[in-house]
Amino acid sequence: MPTTAQPPAANDYGSVVHDLSREVMTAWMTQLQDAARSGAPSAYMMVSGNCVEILRCFDILPVFPEINALQLAIRKKALPYILKAEEIGYASDNCAYVKADIGYTLLEGVGENGLTPRPSLIVCNFVGCNVYIKWFEHCAEMLGVPLVMIDVPFVRQGEAVSTGDLHYVMAQLRGLIAACEELTGRKFDIDRLREIVGYSARAEAGWSRAKDLCKTRPAPFDCYFDSINMMGPINALRGTKEAADFFDAAVAHYEMMAARGLGATDEEQFRVVFEGPPPYPYYRNFRNLFAAWKAVCVQSTYSTVGGTWEFGFRHDPDRPLESIAEQMLLHNLCNRTMQERYRQIRRYVEEWQADALVIHSVKSCRLFSAGQGDMREYFTKELGVPTLMVESDLEDPRYYAEAQMKNRIDAFFESLQYKRLRGSAAEARSVSPEGVSDAVRRGR
Amino acid sequence: MNFSPGPAITSAEEIIRECRALVELLPSQALARARESRPGLRGFGVFPVYAPQEIIHAAGLMPVGLFGAGAKLETTRADSRFQSFICSIARSTLELFLSGDLGRESGFEGAVFSSICDVARNLCSVAGRNAPGVYVEYLHLPQNAATPAAREYTRREFARFRDNLAGRVGRPIDDEAIRRSIALYNRVRELICELYTQRQERPGSIRTADLFAAVLAGTCMMPEDFVPMAEALLASVREHAPVPRDTVNVVLEGAFCEAPPLDLIDAIESAGCQIVEDDLAIGWRIFRKDVPVEGDPVAALADAYLAGSAYTSVRHDSTRPRTRGLLERVEASRADAVILASAKFCEPALFDYVLFRRALDERGVPHLKIEFEEKMWTFERLRNEIETFTESLLFD
Ligand code: SF4
Numbered sequence: 030m031p032t033t034a035q036p037p038a039a040n041d042y043g044s045v046v047h048d049l050s051r052e053v054m055t056a057w058m059t060q061l062q063d064a065a066r067s068g069a070p071s072a073y074m075m076v077s078g079n080c081v082e083i084l085r086c087f088d089i090l091p092v093f094p095e096i097n098a099l100q101l102a103i104r105k106k107a108l109p110y111i112l113k114a115e116e117i118g119y120a121s122d123n124c125a126y127v128k129a130d131i132g133y134t135l136l137e138g139v140g141e142n143g144l145t146p147r148p149s150l151i152v153c154n155f156v157g158c159n160v161y162i163k164w165f166e167h168c169a170e171m172l173g174v175p176l177v178m179i180d181v182p183f184v185r186q187g188e189a190v191s192t193g194d195l196h197y198v199m200a201q202l203r204g205l206i207a208a209c210e211e212l213t214g215r216k217f218d219i220d221r222l223r224e225i226v227g228y229s230a231r232a233e234a235g236w237s238r239a240k241d242l243c244k245t246r247p248a249p250f251d252c253y254f255d256s257i258n259m260m261g262p263i264n265a266l267r268g269t270k271e272a273a274d275f276f277d278a279a280v281a282h283y284e285m286m287a288a289r290g291l292g293a294t295d296e297e298q299f300r301v302v303f304e305g306p307p308p309y310p311y312y313r314n315f316r317n318l319f320a321a322w323k324a325v326c327v328q329s330t331y332s333t334v335g336g337t338w339e340f341g342f343r344h345d346p347d348r349p350l351e352s353i354a355e356q357m358l359l360h361n362l363c364n365r366t367m368q369e370r371y372r373q374i375r376r377y378v379e380e381w382q383a384d385a386l387v388i389h390s391v392k393s394c395r396l397f398s399a400g401q402g403d404m405r406e407y408f409t410k411e412l413g414v415p416t417l418m419v420e421s422d423l424e425d426p427r428y429y430a431e432a433q434m435k436n437r438i439d440a441f442f443e444s445l446q447y448k449r450l451r452g453s454a455a456e457a458r459s460v461s462p463e464g465v466s467d468a469v470r471r472g473r
Numbered sequence: 474m475n476f477s478p479g480p481a482i483t484s485a486e487e488i489i490r491e492c493r494a495l496v497e498l499l500p501s502q503a504l505a506r507a508r509e510s511r512p513g514l515r516g517f518g519v520f521p522v523y524a525p526q527e528i529i530h531a532a533g534l535m536p537v538g539l540f541g542a543g544a545k546l547e548t549t550r551a552d553s554r555f556q557s558f559i560c561s562i563a564r565s566t567l568e569l570f571l572s573g574d575l576g577r578e579s580g581f582e583g584a585v586f587s588s589i590c591d592v593a594r595n596l597c598s599v600a601g602r603n604a605p606g607v608y609v610e611y612l613h614l615p616q617n618a619a620t621p622a623a624r625e626y627t628r629r630e631f632a633r634f635r636d637n638l639a640g641r642v643g644r645p646i647d648d649e650a651i652r653r654s655i656a657l658y659n660r661v662r663e664l665i666c667e668l669y670t671q672r673q674e675r676p677g678s679i680r681t682a683d684l685f686a687a688v689l690a691g692t693c694m695m696p697e698d699f700v701p702m703a704e705a706l707l708a709s710v711r712e713h714a715p716v717p718r719d720t721v722n723v724v725l726e727g728a729f730c731e732a733p734p735l736d737l738i739d740a741i742e743s744a745g746c747q748i749v750e751d752d753l754a755i756g757w758r759i760f761r762k763d764v765p766v767e768g769d770p771v772a773a774l775a776d777a778y779l780a781g782s783a784y785t786s787v788r789h790d791s792t793r794p795r796t797r798g799l800l801e802r803v804e805a806s807r808a809d810a811v812i813l814a815s816a817k818f819c820e821p822a823l824f825d826y827v828l829f830r831r832a833l834d835e836r837g838v839p840h841l842k843i844e845f846e847e848k849m850w851t852f853e854r855l856r857n858e859i860e861t862f863t864e865s866l867l868f869d
């Protein structure tokens with residue numbers, strides 16, 4: 030057991046992609062700030078399974094209140110905004126992402142005096158999360174901005190998109206296009222959309238390749254804690270040349286690391302899969318608790334809220350609108366069932382050769398958390414994958430208990446280490462059950 | 474007890490007693506009761522808020538409302554699957570699946586959930602995993618009534634349900650059968666609506682807890698049996714001469730999913746309020762007008778849902794905002810105040826509270842927020858709170 034919770038000295042390689050990401054994201058945020066003053070057209074949009082390409086086609090600047098909430102939390106600035114929202118009636122049990130953003134709006138973070146532009150349109154891409162609808166309804170009402178709703182039917186027939194669902198979403202996307210035409214006074218240009226979608230596909234290929242590289246040992250980056258460096262560009266900046274270039278550079282860097290045997294941590298000891306969003310208010314503290322055990326995340330579900338591109342889906346310049354609709358309907362975590370999430374995690378554990386699953390259960394986000402106890406049951410009892418479940422929140426700092434968190438994490442890795450010592454002898458004797466990979470068996 | 478319309482009108486007390494007994498039963502027990510006169514009948518669970526019961530009924534099944542299991546069931550295994558910050562109905566419903574109460578052995582063919590909230594959606598998937606062999610359906614009800622495409626979408630979604638259910642029961646569900654079920658449920662809704670009118674226009678003619686018990690009983694018996702019972706109840710309520718009370722007339726809003734205990738409703742009314750309108754079990758009386766029995770019945774149901782259903786906190790329609798819906802409800806029932814009652818941890822209700830509160834404040838309508846849980850059993854604190862609220866309105 031390590032004597033200190035300090036992380037190993039960070040190697041210089043880790044920061045390269047972080048810096049590249051910061052560069053492109055800062056450029057976008059500067060545009061947002063400029064738009065707050067100039068009134069250039071902008072639109073609110075949600076992250077998961079979004080259709081940012083359409084806004085881009087009209088040069089409407091996308092604004093993501095979720096990213097705003099995330100940044101408030103990670104900079105430890107969220108609480109006063111949350112409290113402000115609670116003052117006007119939000120409950121302690123409401124998603125704190127919403128509360129932080131609404132508090133920020135009420136305290137003039139949005140508009141001329143703030144850093145976020147007052148949007149010209151509010152586009153609610155309702156993909157999975159029902160809270161999205163409430164959130165954007167509230168924004169529309171408080172800001173007096175028109176709301177364009179895009180109702181995306183939840184996946185309910187396995188991997189196939191029904192024609193009915195596809196038509197329904199496409200019709201609404203056409204409605205959005207009409208709203209954008211009216212806002213900007215410009216005609217829709219499908220060739221422009223093809224070009225944008227082409228950039229999306231290039232970024233997605235990079236995303237997929239980068240994640241694939243985490244199959245190597247050691248994994249070149251942490252697919253939970255470092256993946257936010259890629260999540261910003263893929264979800265907010267998708268469809269730009271800058272985002273596509275960013276992924277080219279990130280992939281080149283990670284390939285170099287993999288080729289040289291360089292990992293996210295010096296001596297990778299444990300490979301884990303993460304489920305659930307991170308505790309942004311205590312991001313570094315939380316990360317350190319895993320780093321102390323040289324545990325690296327090799328895949329995470331949270332990173333796929335925008336898209337599950339690692340399984341092959343790409344936007345298609347030949348079918349730009351259809352592929353946007355398909356992405357919204359099928360190829361993102363949020364619009365898929367719990368059982369499909371179990372299958373996704375199982376693939377992660379097997380194909381990325383993980384030793385364990387860590388579930389971070391957040392009170393705010395019931396989309397993720399409702400039923401995670403059943404997930405733990407499934408992975409531990411039915412698949413024999415060691416699973417740790419810890420609770421706090423992704424936005425509200427009041428739910429993070431460091432000492433308790435540390436105890437649970439330490440106890441988990443201690444037992445994992447113990448099992449590993451004991452298990453290596455037993456594994457040599459065991460017979461592989463059909464269909465269950467080595468990685469899954471290792472946990473038994 | 475025989476509910477067929479006989480020469481003597483069964484007294485309201487007797488009917489209510491029977492209804493209250495019925496809602497104390499678990500779904501499997503309620504189904505067993507129905508099977509006494511219909512051997513071999515199979516059940517189909519309907520998780521709130523709404524699903525087209527007519528299609529289930531036309532498949533030869535008994536639609537059974539799942540409003541939580543209150544104090545009837547101890548949640549043992551489900552507690553570890555759904556965390557403590559999740560509403561109670563999610564845990565109790567999962568427990569019904571885990572315990573086999575909603576299983577094939579108990580006579581259930583399956584259950585249907587819909588896109589009301591993140592919890593219900595995950596619950597549907599988790600329940601399906603834990604109840605092998607039970608058909609669990611998920612309906613994505615439209616959340617964008619403003620697009621013309623919603624009509625076609627909703628019709629397809631209802632038709633998909635019909636086809637899946639038909640596949641499951643192994644025989645087609647024909648239009649004529651659905652039309653007959655629509656006519657029956659039109660009558661059910663009409664009777665409930667009439668009972669609501671009695672309560673509103675002749676306060677005290679029926680207590681809300683009794684009315685709610687009757688409506689809930691209707692969700693766990695065959696509609697053919699409910700109709701004569703409700704007719705008898707209505708006749709009796711009409712004859713009853715209520716004693717006038719000095720009360721504050723309130724709309725109860727927010728309890729559209731997990732059912733609050735009947736004692737809670739009694740506590741509200743004994744603390745000086747007269748509930749004149751509410752959204753209790755609203756999914757079972759969601760259409761204000763009859764659903765047409767001519768033409769394509771599945772399309773008629775879908776269209777009625779899209780354009781003719783009452784607002785709820787889980788249905789979003791920018792052409793008919795819910796704040797407007799609530800204000801209209803207050804106005805139409807000539808209520809003095811609103812009690813915003815949400816199930817503990819119920820996000821849709823808790824979010825709507827913010828907008829409702831704003832709208833009510835703007836109109837100067839007094840309101841009180843309370844939270845409940847299906848398992849709660851002491852109501853003293855709540856009664857005091859409500860008393861203080863009503864007194865402030867009656868005497869200030
Ligand atoms: S519930 Fe979860 S997905 Fe939905 S807005 Fe909140 S944090 Fe985001």
Ligand code: SF4
Nearest residue numbers: 560590730731819820
């Ligand atoms: S009580 Fe509320 S949160 Fe719970 S399932 Fe019902 S609508 Fe969803």
